[in-house]
Amino acid sequence: QVQLVESGGGLVKPGGSLRLSCAASGFTFSDYYMSWIRQAPGKGLEWVSYISSRGSTIYYADSVKGRFTISRDNAKKSLYLQMNSLRAEDTALYYCAKGNVSSGWFFDYWGQGALVTVSS
Amino acid sequence: QSVLTQPPSVSAAPGQKVTISCSGSSSNIGNNYVSWYQQLPGTAPKLLIYDNNKRPSGIPDRFSGSKSGTSATLGITGLQTGDEAGYYCGTWDSSLAAWVFGGGTKLTVL
Numbered sequence: 001q002v003q004l005v006e007s008g009g010g011l012v013k014p015g016g017s018l019r020l021s022c023a024a025s026g027f028t029f030s031d032y033y034m035s036w037i038r039q040a041p042g043k044g045l046e047w048v049s050y051i052s053s054r055g056s057t058i059y060y061a062d063s064v065k066g067r068f069t070i071s072r073d074n075a076k077k078s079l080y081l082q083m084n085s086l087r088a089e090d091t092a093l094y095y096c097a098k099g100n101v102s103s104g105w106f107f108d109y110w111g112q113g114a115l116v117t118v119s120s
Numbered sequence: 121q122s123v124l125t126q127p128p129s130v131s132a133a134p135g136q137k138v139t140i141s142c143s144g145s146s147s148n149i150g151n152n153y154v155s156w157y158q159q160l161p162g163t164a165p166k167l168l169i170y171d172n173n174k175r176p177s178g179i180p181d182r183f184s185g186s187k188s189g190t191s192a193t194l195g196i197t198g199l200q201t202g203d204e205a206g207y208y209c210g211t212w213d214s215s216l217a218a219w220v221f222g223g224g225t226k227l228t229v230l
Contacts, residue, residue, distance in 0.1 A: 035219065037165075044122065045157070045165065045208050047219040059217055095164060104153020105212055105219075106170040113164060 002026040002109040004096045009114030016086050020114050022079040022096030030054070030074035033099035035107060036081050038092035038116075048094070049081065064090075086118045123148060124209055124222035131228040136199050140225045142192040142209030148220055152212045154192040156185055159206040159224075168207070169194065201229050 008020040020036070036048040049070040050059040058070055069082040079096055094114050097107040125143040132138040142154065156169040167176050169185035172192065184195040192209055209222040 044224040045221045103171045106155035108167045110164040
């Protein structure tokens, strides 16, 4: 079965950096686009970034553009999010989500999330 | 402020029907497919509806989706206490070149 396991979350000071990882299993990782989606405490879902199956196409939310970098290693079946210049408002549970396409795009599997707390 | 607008909360009695609206624009719902996600308390979101009205395997037919113009609707019939959750609509926004979610709707089954 599909499994997505995030790691790398933690407490970091404002201006600091953190790298999240997502280990995928149960599907052919290299065939699917992936995304990071976050949820601040008590708030709704916010899409963060997208990467195509081979990594050739990448999109970011305006709120993280220039600070976050998404990447993937298909050989290791892993997705990454490098987060720099972190701010208090980046505090959230970060979900790794598997993309799929039928007529439209959607996210058919989600990990359990990695908690990132930005505080001094 | 979310690009897609959902009511913050809805409620209904067990066994009843409820609908949750999701309003957008021509750059998102109007020209792209909508998906819906259910988030039970303390858990990760789960795909409920994709391509406006299709259900993944394992999702009961009590859940339905529809789209008209720049709005989409999630319907839930035969409400159960286990349906109490947050519900989110989402779609691609062609103008923003970004995926957008609604602000989420909390369903209470009284």
